[in-house]
């Protein structure tokens with residue numbers, strides 16, 4: 001299947017191409033990811049955070065994209081009297097915050113926006129969409145909207161709080177995108193993340209991945225793909241049975257008690 005701007009997010013493309021968001025879904029809960037992919041379960045989560053993120057993205061893509069986004073989502077974005085709802089006012093602040101920054105403008109604005117890339121990673125086809133790509137200067141940028149850049153998230157494996165970039169699997173995204181850009185254009189680009197917070201006033205910052213620790217995390221993310229994606233492909237093709245994580249919204253919504261758990265053994269975060 002040929003990927004275009006129109007069909008990029010279509011569910012059908014997920015059967016031909018793995019994406020970082022789909023991969024992360026499967027790594028969190030196989031049963032949830034598969035039910036969502038097969039259209040058997042609609043997530044109940046509030047789409048506002050995602051919409052606000054896309055609202056900010058569309059602004060920096062082009063005027064046409066931003067207008068189209070507002071037109072398409074105006075019912076969710078506006079009150080009955082036609083005023084912008086509070087989360088989107090925060091979105092406007094985030095836009096102003098980035099727009100007023102010289103480094104952001106110099107690096108992000110000059111790149112080509114929403115570039116679709118594809119490639120083969122350890123024997124499977126992947127797709128990606130680059131927020132802003134600058135092949136001449138050999139870098140690409142991604143905008144991340146987040147509640148608070150300095151909030152810590154508990155990491156079970158590391159047994160410590162980690163920043164949002166690690167907690168949300170952005171190392172995986174950056175590693176995969178670097179590889180897909182290389183395969184699509186033959187250019188090795190370095191990743192940058194521009195993060196902007198939903199605080200008032202907004203915080204914002206630029207992140208690179210050149211330190212030894214960052215390089216290690218990027219490598220680990222690809223190792224994770226190597227280890228798990230054959231199994232994920234089997235799940236998608238119906239050759240394997242998905243495991244339930246037991247905690248996510250899908251597992252809660254479809255749960256049946258199968259045995260007693262000792263009260264002292266209740267898993268806690």
Ligand SMILES: [Zn+2]
Nearest residue numbers: 029245248251
């Ligand atoms: Zn689950």
